[in-house]
Amino acid sequence: MADRSNVVGTVAGPGDDPNEFVFVTPSDKSIKTGEFITYTISVEGEPRSVFARVTNRELIRGLPEGFLADPEVGPETVAATLGVPTDDTELYRLTATVIGYYDTNMTTFANPRQLPDPGTPLSIAPHQQLETVLPNLGCETDSTDVTTLDGVAHVGWLLNRPAEATNLHIPIEEFASTHLAILASTGSGKSYTASVLIEEMMRPSSRASLLVFDPHGEYDTLAEMQGEEAFQGEDGYEPEIEYYDPERLRVRISELEIGDVMAILDNPSNRMQERLSTAWQAMQRQESRTWGIDELIGEMERIYGDDDASVGALEWRLRRSIERNDLFHPEENVPLDEIVDPGQCTVLQMDTLDRRDQQLITTVLLRRMYRERLDDVRDRDSDIEHPIFALFEEGHRFAPASGESPSLGIMRTITSEGRKFGFGLGIISQRPSKIDQDVLSQCGTQISMQIKNPNDQDAIKNSVEAAGEDVLRELPGLTPGQAVVSGDAMNTPALIQVRQRRTPHGAGSRPVIEEWREAYDERQREPTQSESADFGEGDSTGVQSLD
Amino acid sequence: MTDTPPDGDSPDLDSCVRIGSIVSSNSHLDYVVEVYKERDCDRPPELHEREFGQPVFIKKTVNGTEHAVIGVIYDTQLVDPDQGRTGPRLAQDDQAQFTPGYIEERTTLAGVALLGTAEIAEDGTIQEPTHQMPRWTLEVEDTVFHCPDQVTVSFHTVDEQIQLAYMDRLLDIAGDLGSEVIVALIDRLRGVLPEDDPNHRVLDVVEQNVQWQAREQRGVV
Ligand SMILES: Nc1ncnc2c1ncn2[C@@H]1O[C@H](COP(=O)(O)OP(=O)(O)OP(=O)(O)O)[C@@H](O)[C@H]1O
Ligand SMILES: [Mg+2]
Numbered sequence: 007m008a009d010r011s012n013v014v015g016t017v018a019g020p021g022d023d024p025n026e027f028v029f030v031t032p033s034d035k036s037i038k039t040g041e042f043i044t045y046t047i048s049v050e051g052e053p054r055s056v057f058a059r060v061t062n063r064e065l066i067r068g069l070p071e072g073f074l075a076d077p078e079v080g081p082e083t084v085a086a087t088l089g090v091p092t093d094d095t096e097l098y099r100l101t102a103t104v105i106g107y108y109d110t111n112m113t114t115f116a117n118p119r120q121l122p123d124p125g126t127p128l129s130i131a132p133h134q135q136l137e138t139v140l141p142n143l144g145c146e147t148d149s150t151d152v153t154t155l156d157g158v159a160h161v162g163w164l165l166n167r168p169a170e171a172t173n174l175h176i177p178i179e180e181f182a183s184t185h186l187a188i189l190a191s192t193g194s195g196k197s198y199t200a201s202v203l204i205e206e207m208m209r210p211s212s213r214a215s216l217l218v219f220d221p222h223g224e225y226d227t228l229a230e231m232q233g234e235e236a237f238q239g240e241d242g243y244e245p246e247i248e249y250y251d252p253e254r255l256r257v258r259i260s261e262l263e264i265g266d267v268m269a270i271l272d273n274p275s276n277r278m279q280e281r282l283s284t285a286w287q288a289m290q291r292q293e294s295r296t297w298g299i300d301e302l303i304g305e306m307e308r309i310y311g312d313d314d315a316s317v318g319a320l321e322w323r324l325r326r327s328i329e330r331n332d333l334f335h336p337e338e339n340v341p342l343d344e345i346v347d348p349g350q351c352t353v354l355q356m357d358t359l360d361r362r363d364q365q366l367i368t369t370v371l372l373r374r375m376y377r378e379r380l381d382d383v384r385d386r387d388s389d390i391e392h393p394i395f396a397l398f399e400e401g402h403r404f405a406p407a408s409g410e411s412p413s414l415g416i417m418r419t420i421t422s423e424g425r426k427f428g429f430g431l432g433i434i435s436q437r438p439s440k441i442d443q444d445v446l447s448q449c450g451t452q453i454s455m456q457i458k459n460p461n462d463q464d465a466i467k468n469s470v471e472a473a474g475e476d477v478l479r480e481l482p483g484l485t486p487g488q489a490v491v492s493g494d495a496m497n498t499p500a501l502i503q504v505r506q507r508r509t510p511h512g513a514g515s516r517p518v519i520e521e522w523r524e525a526y527d528e529r530q531r532e533p534t535q536s537e538s539a540d541f542g543e544g545d546s547t548g549v550q551s552l553d
Numbered sequence: 554m555t556d557t558p559p560d561g562d563s564p565d566l567d568s569c570v571r572i573g574s575i576v577s578s579n580s581h582l583d584y585v586v587e588v589y590k591e592r593d594c595d596r597p598p599e600l601h602e603r604e605f606g607q608p609v610f611i612k613k614t615v616n617g618t619e620h621a622v623i624g625v626i627y628d629t630q631l632v633d634p635d636q637g638r639t640g641p642r643l644a645q646d647d648q649a650q651f652t653p654g655y656i657e658e659r660t661t662l663a664g665v666a667l668l669g670t671a672e673i674a675e676d677g678t679i680q681e682p683t684h685q686m687p688r689w690t691l692e693v694e695d696t697v698f699h700c701p702d703q704v705t706v707s708f709h710t711v712d713e714q715i716q717l718a719y720m721d722r723l724l725d726i727a728g729d730l731g732s733e734v735i736v737a738l739i740d741r742l743r744g745v746l747p748e749d750d751p752n753h754r755v756l757d758v759v760e761q762n763v764q765w766q767a768r769e770q771r772g773v774v
Contacts, residue, residue, distance in 0.1 A: 070762070072758075072761065072762040072765060072766075073758065073762065075757075075758045075761050075762070076754050076757060076758050078754060079754045079755050079757075079758050083714070083755055084755060084758050084759060084762075086714060086716070087714065087715055087716050087717060087718075087755050087756075087759055088716075088717060088718060088720050088721075088759065089684055089716060089717070089718020089719070089720070
């Protein structure tokens with residue numbers, strides 16, 4: 007205690023809240039809000055470092071604002087005129103909220119229920135200590151070299167500290183089993199952060215079984231993990247990146263539930279609904295799992311007669327919406343053993359499918375995988391004998407707060423029950439307010455990035471338990487790549503800079519100007535056509551040149 | 554009177570108008586000066602030479618070096634010894650009044666607050682001005698001189714920049730009229746500085762601040 011060389015401030019007294027205290031620092035010890043500070047208390051005779059988060063900073067002594075009256079006259083000039091010294095004049099009053107000391111038995115923070123006395127010296131919390139106690143790593147001491155731990159994901163470093171000074175390694179098991187939400191407005195780095203997590207999960211120390219539902223084709227570059235040394239294990243392990251393009255995405259018709267079919271057919275009449283569900287149930291009871299529309303219609307005709315008008319109308323709709331859609335097939339299915347495997351990340355590229363089809367393939371796949379996981383946990387035969395983690399871009403599409411989506415039911419089931427069956431979901435969305443609240447509130451770990459929209463901020467406030475006021479306040483001001491990590495994977499929320507990807511990022515905005523100019527140059531190289539346009543015959547040739 | 558050239562032309566401290574002499578003090582930095590009249594010297598100060606906000610100086614030789622202790626008139630007071638003593642007159646008007654042992658006449662007293670010191674050079678100009686609190690005590694009967702505007706500017710110029718570093722002390726001594734003295738000093742400096750001098754803008758900010766604070770204290774804003 008006698009050594010005050012690393013002391014940055016001194017406790018002045020209690021703050022407004024029961025867990026708050028106020029301290030004072032001179033200007034040269036510049037402490038930002040969000041910084042973690044510590045002081046020592048004695049708990050049952052043992053000295054313990056108590057951690058606290060700085061939540062507010064205000065100037066209590068500084069040059070008066072009147073000195074700023076003329077923008078062309080610097081305040082220090084006015085100060086010099088009046089003989090007021092300007093070095094080290096400023097004093098700051100900071101507010102901090104006690105997080106607690108790290109209880110090595112509970113491996114989380116314990117509240118000392120006692121504020122520091124006035125005069126208590128405060129230091130900046132050391133890097134290694136923070137790296138140990140901020141994430142929920144279950145360490146048995148309060149200072150461990152966390153880089154040596156298995157199953158951790160290095161996501162970035164504390165934003166208030168220099169780059170890579172205080173690194174954050176979050177436990178993969180925690181967010182992969184109790185679900186993850188990555189929430190931010192567009193362009194703030196959701197896909198980037200998700201890719202960082204994927205990279206971490208695919209490293210030899212974790213070898214995850216991952217599935218990415220990618221409606222925009224943003225994950226094309228993950229394949230570059232293959233051949234990179236960082237991802238190779240000593241035993242010859244290398245991550246497998248599988249791309250499933252729409253050509254290979256199939257839904258076997260018998261996998262659809264009656265609700266799904268209703269969603270596919272627009273507005274069937276009550277009578278049609280009744281006929282269809284009777285026949286559908288009859289088909290589902292059959293031994294064969296590989297029946298098609300023909301068989302289904304045959305069944306309806308068997309029950310209702312050949313000339314039933316509703317059956318006729320249904321036939322027309324079923325053929326148009328299901329039979330003529332390549333996604334549905336009487337026999338073919340996405341083989342689960344191909345898409346899930348430890349050490350494999352499968353990207354389902356759904357960018358050319360329309361929204362309904364995206365929802366349907368997702369619904370059916372999730373149902374099948376959930377069933378297999380259930381079987382596995384209940385010691386029945388199963389195609390998936392290991393935990394899996396599925397990541398959803400545009401999460402609000404699959405679990406919408408309003409409007410119907412066939413996938414909502416299974417998403418709710420997995421987020422509420424999945425942890426028991428080793429099935430984790432990661433929901434990525436730029437509109438948290440449009441995600442089903444049940445689904446969102448079940449996401450135990452949250453990575454929130456810049457969010458300006460007040461509705462979306464409210465959605466986070468309402469569904470994310472761990473997000474305190476001081477954390478939510480940060481969200482509008484974040485820039486791309488900055489994030490608040492909170493929830494099950496953390497002992498307390500932290501503001502971080504997400505690290506750089508090892509693989510290139512494939513989802514940036516398009517270089518619009520460059521593309522215009524290139525397209526223009528391209529056109530210029532087709533002289534005959536631009537000439538013929540001058541004669542008013544450009545229409546047909548113009549279309550040609552666009553191809 | 555021809556030996557006193559108009560203000561500004563000569564910063565020569567030897568030929569400055571005498572304003573008065575010290576009669577008492579209220580504190581180390583706060584002196585009372587009795588203003589000279591016709592009878593006291595050849596050339597008593599004219600009204601504008603001893604006005605409110607007029608800088609003054611007192612010469613002091615310390616350790617063989619001649620110094621000017623600079624001050625400013627921050628208050629004045631009239632003293633009429635007869636006031637209050639003349640009750641209802643019983644005697645006739647032309648009858649001479651008899652006031653035994655009391656021959657003092659009406660006088661003007663000026664309050665002078667000390668601002669700082671400077672050395673007086675051989676050529677009569679001042680050097681090394683400082684706005685630190687003067688440590689030397691003045692004496693009763695010390696002569697107080699009118700400070701020419703050029704000397705005032707020299708005293709206020711430190712490293713090319715105008716300074717009023719005594720301001721907090723002056724505000725303290727001058728009390729109610731503190732902001733007015735400072736504004737008067739600033740006005741005086743402004744009048745002497747060249748028009749394009751960058752210090753003008755700084756002085757504006759200082760003046761605004763002082764006036765604003767005064768208004769706040771007086772409950773105007
Ligand atoms: N951690 C980071 N480090 C460096 N750059 C980043 C980081 N995160 C994001 N960026 C930059 O921000 C850009 C946008 O990121 P990203 O594509 O992940 O946004 P998004 O939130 O997924 O947007 P959208 O909603 O449009 O999909 C990236 O192209 C990248 O340049
Ligand atoms: Mg994205």
